Amino acid sequence: MRTSELAGQVGVNAETLRYYERRGLLNEPPRTSGGYRDYPPTAVDLLRFIKRAQELGFTLDEVEELLHLDSGGPDSCDVARGLAEHRQADLERRIRDLQRMHDSLADLVATCDRPRADRSCALLEAIDPHTEATR
Amino acid sequence: MRTSELAGQVGVNAETLRYYERRGLLNEPPRTSGGYRDYPPTAVDLLRFIKRAQELGFTLDEVEELLHLDSGGPDSCDVARGLAEHRQADLERRIRDLQRMHDSLADLVATCDRPRADRSCALLEAIDPHTEATR
DNA sequence: GTTGACTCTGTAGTTGGGTACGGGGTTGAC
DNA sequence: GTCAACCCCGTACCCAACTACAGAGTCAAC
Structure with a gap:
C-alpha cells in the first residue's frame, strides 16, 4: 500500500505519515524497487489506533509510549x-x-x-x- | 516607569512588553532622553486588563479588539x-x-x-x- | 516515448504567545 | 571615572503537530 492510499484510508495528509516516521512513531516500511514506501495492510489499524488515542487527548509522545507498551x-x-x-x-x-x-x-x-x-x-x-x- | 518595573508589577517578563508593543497591543510609550521606555502609571491597569482577558480565554487578537472597543x-x-x-x-x-x-x-x-x-x-x-x- | 500523476528527499513555514541572546548604550551610586 | 545593573534593538528560538515546497525520480497508460 502506498503512502497516499494509506493516508486516504485513514483520513490524514500523506505528509503526516512521513512526519510520524521521522518522529519514530511509525517504523520505516519496506520499499519497492523504485524506492516507494510499501505499507502492510495492518498499518491502517495502527494509524487508527494513533488517531483514536489522539482523540482521547494523548500527545504523540504518549501515543508512542502506548505503542511500545502494546508489544x-x-x-x-x-x-x-x-x-x-x-x-x-x-x-x-x-x-x-x-x-x-x-x-x-x-x-x-x-x-x-x-x-x-x-x-x-x-x-x-x-x-x-x-x-x-x-x- | 521603566520596562522591568512595569513587568515586575504585573508579573510578566519584560520581553513580553516589547512583544505586545510589536504586536500593536500596547502603544509605544514616551522615551527618556537616553532612549528608555517610560510608561505612565496607568499602563499597569492596562496590562492587568490584558492579563485578565487572557485568563478569560480571549486571544491577544481579541484582547486588542476589546481595547479598541473600550475607547x-x-x-x-x-x-x-x-x-x-x-x-x-x-x-x-x-x-x-x-x-x-x-x-x-x-x-x-x-x-x-x-x-x-x-x-x-x-x-x-x-x-x-x-x-x-x-x- | 511521452505525458501526467504520483512519490521521493531535505528543508522551511505555520499557529500563538512568548523567551533568549548578543552586542551595544545608559544610568546612577560610589 | 568606573562599575554593576539596567535597557536598547534585531533576530532567532521554543512548543506541538503538522503542512508546504522545490527539484528530482518513478510508474503506468496510451
Missing part, C-alpha cells in the same frame, strides 16, 4: 493504566479551568443587561474598572 | 458582548469535547479491572482491537 511484557497493562489515569486527571484539570473561565465570562455578560450610564460598557468596565492608560 | 463609540458595548458570547460558546464547545474524551477514557480505564487473559491489556485492546502492524 511489552505483563507489567505493561499497569503502565498503560497509569498513563490513562494521568490523562484523565489532566483532562479534569483543564475542564475545571475552562469552566471557571466560562462562569466568569457569563457573569460579565450578565452585566450587559444591567441599566448603564450612557456610553459606558459594563462588560469592559467589569474586566478592569480603571482602564484609561497608554492607548 | 470606542456607544455601539461598542454590543460588539463587546458579541465577542464575549462568542468566547462563551467556544468554551462550551471545548468543555464538551474534553468531557467526551474524559468519559471515553474512564470507560477504558474501567476495563483494567475486568478479569483478563494472561498478558493482554484490555485498555490497549480497547483502543483498537486489531493492533499488530508495522511496529
Whole structure:
C-alpha cells in the first residue's frame, strides 16, 4: 500500500505519515524497487489506533509510549493504566479551568443587561474598572 | 516607569512588553532622553486588563479588539458582548469535547479491572482491537 | 516515448504567545 | 571615572503537530 492510499484510508495528509516516521512513531516500511514506501495492510489499524488515542487527548509522545507498551511484557497493562489515569486527571484539570473561565465570562455578560450610564460598557468596565492608560 | 518595573508589577517578563508593543497591543510609550521606555502609571491597569482577558480565554487578537472597543463609540458595548458570547460558546464547545474524551477514557480505564487473559491489556485492546502492524 | 500523476528527499513555514541572546548604550551610586 | 545593573534593538528560538515546497525520480497508460 502506498503512502497516499494509506493516508486516504485513514483520513490524514500523506505528509503526516512521513512526519510520524521521522518522529519514530511509525517504523520505516519496506520499499519497492523504485524506492516507494510499501505499507502492510495492518498499518491502517495502527494509524487508527494513533488517531483514536489522539482523540482521547494523548500527545504523540504518549501515543508512542502506548505503542511500545502494546508489544511489552505483563507489567505493561499497569503502565498503560497509569498513563490513562494521568490523562484523565489532566483532562479534569483543564475542564475545571475552562469552566471557571466560562462562569466568569457569563457573569460579565450578565452585566450587559444591567441599566448603564450612557456610553459606558459594563462588560469592559467589569474586566478592569480603571482602564484609561497608554492607548 | 521603566520596562522591568512595569513587568515586575504585573508579573510578566519584560520581553513580553516589547512583544505586545510589536504586536500593536500596547502603544509605544514616551522615551527618556537616553532612549528608555517610560510608561505612565496607568499602563499597569492596562496590562492587568490584558492579563485578565487572557485568563478569560480571549486571544491577544481579541484582547486588542476589546481595547479598541473600550475607547470606542456607544455601539461598542454590543460588539463587546458579541465577542464575549462568542468566547462563551467556544468554551462550551471545548468543555464538551474534553468531557467526551474524559468519559471515553474512564470507560477504558474501567476495563483494567475486568478479569483478563494472561498478558493482554484490555485498555490497549480497547483502543483498537486489531493492533499488530508495522511496529 | 511521452505525458501526467504520483512519490521521493531535505528543508522551511505555520499557529500563538512568548523567551533568549548578543552586542551595544545608559544610568546612577560610589 | 568606573562599575554593576539596567535597557536598547534585531533576530532567532521554543512548543506541538503538522503542512508546504522545490527539484528530482518513478510508474503506468496510451
